[in-house]
Amino acid sequence: xxxxxxxxxxxxxxxxxxxxxxxxxxxxxxxxxxxxxxxxxxxxxxxxxxxxxxxxxxxxxxxxxxxxxxxxxxxxxxxxxxxxxxxxxxxxxxxxxxxxxxxxxxxxxxxxxxxxxxxxxxxxxxxxxxxxxxxxxxxxxxxxxxxxxxxxxxxxxxxxxxxxxxxxxxxxxxxxxxxxxxxxxxxxxxxxxxxxxxxxxxxxxxxxxxxxxxxxxxxxxxxxxxxxxxxxxxxxxxxxxxxxxxxxxxxxxxxxxxxxxxxxxxxxxxxxxxxxxxxxxxxxxxxxxxxxxxxxxxxxxxxxxxxxxxxx
Amino acid sequence: xxxxxxxxxxxxxxxxxxxxxxxxxxxxxxxxxxxxxxxxxxxxxxxxxxxxxxxxxxxxxxxxxxxxxxxxxxxxxxxxxxxxxxxxxxxxxxxxxxxxxxxxxxxxxxxxxxxxxxxxxxxxxxxxxxxxxxxxxxxxxxxxxxxxxxxxxxxxxxxxxxxxxxxxxxxxxxxxxxxxxxxxxxxxxxxxxxxxxxxxxxxxxxxxxxxxxxxxxxxxxxxxxxxxxxxxxxxxxxxxxxxxxxxxxxxxxxxxxxxxxxxxxxxxxxxxxxxxxxxxxxxxxxxxx
Numbered sequence: 001x002x003x004x005x006x007x008x009x010x011x012x013x014x015x016x017x018x019x020x021x022x023x024x025x026x027x028x029x030x031x032x033x034x035x036x037x038x039x040x041x042x043x044x045x046x047x048x049x050x051x052x053x054x055x056x057x058x059x060x061x062x063x064x065x066x067x068x069x070x071x072x073x074x075x076x077x078x079x080x081x082x083x084x085x086x087x088x089x090x091x092x093x094x095x096x097x098x099x100x101x102x103x104x105x106x107x108x109x110x111x112x113x114x115x116x117x118x119x120x121x122x123x124x125x126x127x128x129x130x131x132x133x134x135x136x137x138x139x140x141x142x143x144x145x146x147x148x149x150x151x152x153x154x155x156x157x158x159x160x161x162x163x164x165x166x167x168x169x170x171x172x173x174x175x176x177x178x179x180x181x182x183x184x185x186x187x188x189x190x191x192x193x194x195x196x197x198x199x200x201x202x203x204x205x206x207x208x209x210x211x212x213x214x215x216x217x218x219x220x221x222x223x224x225x226x227x228x229x230x231x232x233x234x235x236x237x238x239x240x241x242x243x244x245x246x247x248x249x250x251x252x253x254x255x256x257x258x259x260x261x262x263x264x265x266x267x268x269x270x271x272x273x274x275x276x277x278x279x280x281x282x283x284x285x286x287x288x289x290x291x292x293x294x295x296x297x298x299x300x301x302x303x304x305x306x307x308x309x310x311x312x
Numbered sequence: 313x314x315x316x317x318x319x320x321x322x323x324x325x326x327x328x329x330x331x332x333x334x335x336x337x338x339x340x341x342x343x344x345x346x347x348x349x350x351x352x353x354x355x356x357x358x359x360x361x362x363x364x365x366x367x368x369x370x371x372x373x374x375x376x377x378x379x380x381x382x383x384x385x386x387x388x389x390x391x392x393x394x395x396x397x398x399x400x401x402x403x404x405x406x407x408x409x410x411x412x413x414x415x416x417x418x419x420x421x422x423x424x425x426x427x428x429x430x431x432x433x434x435x436x437x438x439x440x441x442x443x444x445x446x447x448x449x450x451x452x453x454x455x456x457x458x459x460x461x462x463x464x465x466x467x468x469x470x471x472x473x474x475x476x477x478x479x480x481x482x483x484x485x486x487x488x489x490x491x492x493x494x495x496x497x498x499x500x501x502x503x504x505x506x507x508x509x510x511x512x513x514x515x516x517x518x519x520x521x522x523x524x525x526x527x528x529x530x531x532x533x534x535x536x537x538x539x540x541x542x543x544x545x546x547x548x549x550x551x552x553x554x555x556x557x558x559x560x561x562x563x564x565x566x567x568x569x570x571x572x573x574x575x576x577x578x579x580x581x582x583x584x585x586x587x588x589x590x591x592x593x594x595x596x597x598x599x600x601x
Contacts, residue, residue: 005422008508012416013428015409016479023476024435027446034445044452098331102324110331112588116338119591120580121537123552124573128341130559131348131356131570138566140344143357175338183592207323229437236439239540247559259441266445267544274445281442292437296430 035278056279072253073261079166080257081234087174088230092181100189101207117176126243129172133157158250165254172240181226188222189215228295238263258284349571369571395550401471402535406478407528414486415512436480447473451545463547470545478534482527489523526590536579551576
């Protein structure tokens with residue numbers, strides 16, 4: 001590699017490398033470091049050099065065995081990720097298939113509408129559902145059910161544990177995630193040669209048969225892509241949940257996943273315990289990194305990375 | 313064109329109706345929010361009688377009158393400006409860096425290129441909450457001692473920290489856009505004796521303007537909608553933290569928060585009307601498979 005080439009490369013790549021170093025690698029090392037200290041309430045000058053070894057990890061393990069709150073958080077994480085993942089993947093696939101079979105104009109309109117949860121500000125989107133599930137008579141769900149005569153008094157849905165709180169967080173995050181699957185599946189469906197679909201139509205196949213026998217088998221790779229990617233992002237998402245819990249719409253224990261638990265332990269109200277939060281974050285990262293590598297292997301991303309053809 | 317010519321038409325109405333039904337909660341939720349901001353009482357209870365049209369909420373929001381009976385005042389224009397600064401800053405940083413890095417990953421064959429692309433994918437999937445603890449410690453350790461620059465520093469820091477989260481996906485997206493440009497454009501420049509940097513600036517950048525626009529738009533929205541980072545790092549208030557902090561106002565003032573929320577939603581609505589194709593195509597750009 002000659003000097004000229006090196007100058008060119010560093011011109012193009014150094015800003016990105018600096019960003020990755022400053023905001024990914026250095027913080028990661030710092031998080032691991034904090035997990036071995038007794039850091040509390042961000043009292044950096046006092047606790048930064050106070051090593052406690054694996055104390056925080058021991059505490060996590062002890063809480064896993066005995067603390068009902070922490071057990072609730074872990075259970076919520078498992079239920080939340082599992083159910084929301086299924087809703088996201090199959091909801092996205094259903095929407096993509098459904099809009100595939102209608103005219104372009106209404107199809108784009110619907111796709112755009114389903115992008116709304118992802119594009120709108122997190123605070124506004126949460127605000128919409130805050131009003132919808134509100135525990136008083138201004139809550140839309142309560143007033144619908146009261147008008148239908150199903151219930152006589154407003155019910156604070158999010159405070160019913162565990163399934164009331166779980167339903168709300170799954171619903172709110174489920175709608176955000178659906179759009180990812182929808183976009184990926186739509187672009188995959190549009191790459192399928194039209195002749196296949198038209199030939200099947202001429203042979204008298206119904207839309208359902210075409211979906212089942214032609215379209216779905218041909219988007220298998222994308223299915224795995226959405227499944228693994230969405231799994232990782234659900235495991236680590238917390239901004240919407242943060243607001244729902246903060247505004248007291250859902251129960252604090254059964255509305256908190258592990259990612260939100262880390263954030264609230266490190267930055268929340270009252271007693272903050274960064275050492276413990278960092279230890280939990282490290283465990284979460286290990287799951288995330290393993291998941292990331294499994295994803296890459298399953299999807300065979302490396303094969304897609306072709307060499308630039310014309311560089312000399 | 314899909315199989316429109318051969319498809320039986322009668323099903324398509326049923327499908328449209330089905331999707332419409334599934335979309336109802338979304339439509340209702342957002343409509344009620346916007347309607348409530350123009351009413352004296354919340355209309356989220358679906359009672360037509362609680363809808364009294366008024367623009368008082370909007371006037372109060374712009375005057376920063378939170379409580380109807382005197383009390384606290386907030387400078388909503390300043391708060392909106394803060395949000396805009398963060399969003400534009402994130403958009404600028406992300407677009408610049410990914411236009412540079414995307415070009416080299418798409419066009420230059422250097423050692424470690426593949427590893428760098430894999431690393432970016434892993435970083436994109438990495439738990440953000442594990443990073444934010446470390447990012448905050450870095451913030452504390454580099455915090456200026458004199459109080460003159462504290463607010464400025466918090467702005468700069470939140471912009472770069474938030475932009476970093478968008479970098480991996482944006483670089484991939486930008487690389488995808490560069491991949492679509494034929495090599496002949498670039499060769500013609502190189503044969504004429506231009507350096508790669510000059511080729512990038514004079515030939516490639518004008519050619520991928522739509523890509524730059526898409527990346528900038530997504531980065532802008534990411535910065536605009538963020539709550540976690542501005543809440544953790546920024547000293548000044550943005551619309552997100554303003555809404556978060558004031559939600560527990562008394563019932564009578566809830567339409568006011570609805571008005572603030574609608575104001576916050578405006579750019580999203582504007583993009584929805586003006587940039588539909590970019591929004592729909594943008595997400596699939598980086599993930600061709």
